[in-house]
Amino acid sequence: MDAFIAGIAMVLDPYVIAVIVASSALGLFVGAVPGLTAVMAIALLVPVTFFMPPVPALAAMVTTAAMGIFAADIPSALLRIPGSPASAAYTDEAYNLTRKGQGELALGAGLVFSAVGGILGTIVLVTAAPALAEFALNFSSFEYFWLVCLGLTCTVFVVQGSLLKALLSLLLGLLVASVGMDNPAAYPRFTFGSVNLTAGIEFIPAMIGLFAIAELLRMIGRPSYKLPPVQAPTGSIFAGQWRLAKQYPKQWLRGSAIGTLVGALPGAGCDIAAWVAYATSKRFSKEPEKFGTGHVEGIVESGASNNAAVSGTWIPALVFGIPGDSITAIVIGVLYLKNLTPGPMIFHNQPEVMTALFAVFFLANLLMLPFGWLAIKLSVQILRISQPILMPIIMIFCIVGAFAVTNSTLAVLIMLVFGIVGFVLEDHDFPVAPIILGIVLGPLLEQNFFNSMIKADGSVLAFFARPIAGALGICTILIWAGMVWFGVRDRLLRARATTQRGQM
């Protein structure tokens, strides 16, 4: 109880409240501007949170993520351009509603059910995470090894597009993680005699490069488009939402559940949650023929789902140190910086910080209603800010952000290299998220493998000797076997189809 009160008190600190308000503004802004994503904003926030105590630092990230994911709905509905990939699933739906003159309904549903999804997701986070942590206290290096493997597997598995390319991205991330002396043998690897590299490659500049610089290069290398002028919604945003909530109770409950669950899968974040929820909504709808023509049902479900995923991604991140998506991959880096080692012990060691974190989640999702309303009302102004002015400013912030972490220009160089790598890879359909997960999970994978190997005296069978480790191990192997099997079968079927066509 003491921890509970201490935690709440930490959040009610005026400084923390000010941080929450400022990050709300940031999140809503980046979410609403097409091209700027929540991940990019969080990557740029890290250098600033670097200088804050743990609670405001975490508050800033939670709030920015939650607001950013909601605000991406605004340009979806008004311009048919999703503010970030998480809104892409129902962009057409929202835009068609706007064209039918029901923009208020689309935006309102996005806002209200984002908040609902976020709060339900948080309730699951608050109840599930400590329970899971209690359970995970018995885990040894064998279980952790398999958990990390399972996490990496999910990362590759959930990526849309080529599995092979996702795997190569993941390998690149793991390789980056192995640079430096921070390995079980404490032997400098891939440093090529450079003292600067003995501590490994700095995570934050690498991330700013991958997510911000690469995105920036993509934006300026693309024919610039002038956003068409938008009509601000004039009617009431909240009118009719209560009716929607009563009409579609199953939809928002299911959406939140799917979101939390998908979010909790390592590697799958808000965008995948939204796609899955939208598809489910259509599948079980009484009127599936209306989907895509401006039907609010899908928005209710997937709007709730992508915000529930924001909370869901934190479950594996806090309990196991395995990120649920790119945002929590960044968060885990920050947790380590703040001496809050993620893992089951975090709830025992820092109960007040955890209470504060949960309180921030609730607060951010509640504040979303008034702040989101304001953002919708200001959408005309936000969408008028021109890209030619925004891009250079973001670039300067990238440079300063990378520099600020280590106070060295080397970080700017690392950022540049990763920016180019991210840009080139994504241009060739290699996903970037597995790289970041590889960087975060690489050391955990190696460490737990070594500890297990030494404990088991080199016997591979020991990896399956404990019941939970065995189950996790078999799961991982089955997923891989399945992926290979289906991949080969598809290819054979396609080959047979082409030869048959050739014979006819």
Next chain:
Amino acid sequence: MRVSDFVFGMFFVVFGAAVLAYALQLPAMPGQRYGAGTFPSLLGAAFMVCGGILVWRGFASGELKSDLVAIAPWVRDRYLLTNVVIALALIIAYVLLDDYVGFAPLAFAILMVLFLRFGVRPLRGAVIAAFTVLFIHLTFVTLLRVPLPGGLIDRLLW
């Protein structure tokens, strides 16, 4: 520029081989069969396998008959290509010059070059650039005590 999967795969095979060759030279831990090289050599081998599959797929899909290196639309557009090159050059310039010139003048110059390139009116650009630099100075240098290099201004003043 768009490189075909075939070429990309070749690259990963060679890259993996290099990683593997390097990793095999790393010493094992005393008394263990494993060491600093175990993990990287697995990665190197995995790179070679995945790269090999990519090569094979590129080969099977008949990529070899078409261009191995195609020109992506944004490269063909001289204006957009120049945008990317300028942005990269400016970051490199920052890395090379920041100690000598200092953050404030350099950041102002970078902002101005990009603003002018993107067609922002000069006066407007200058005002926005000045405000941005001032804002960063106030937040990062004054508030967060990040020692952004002073460079020229420091030398003129002190």
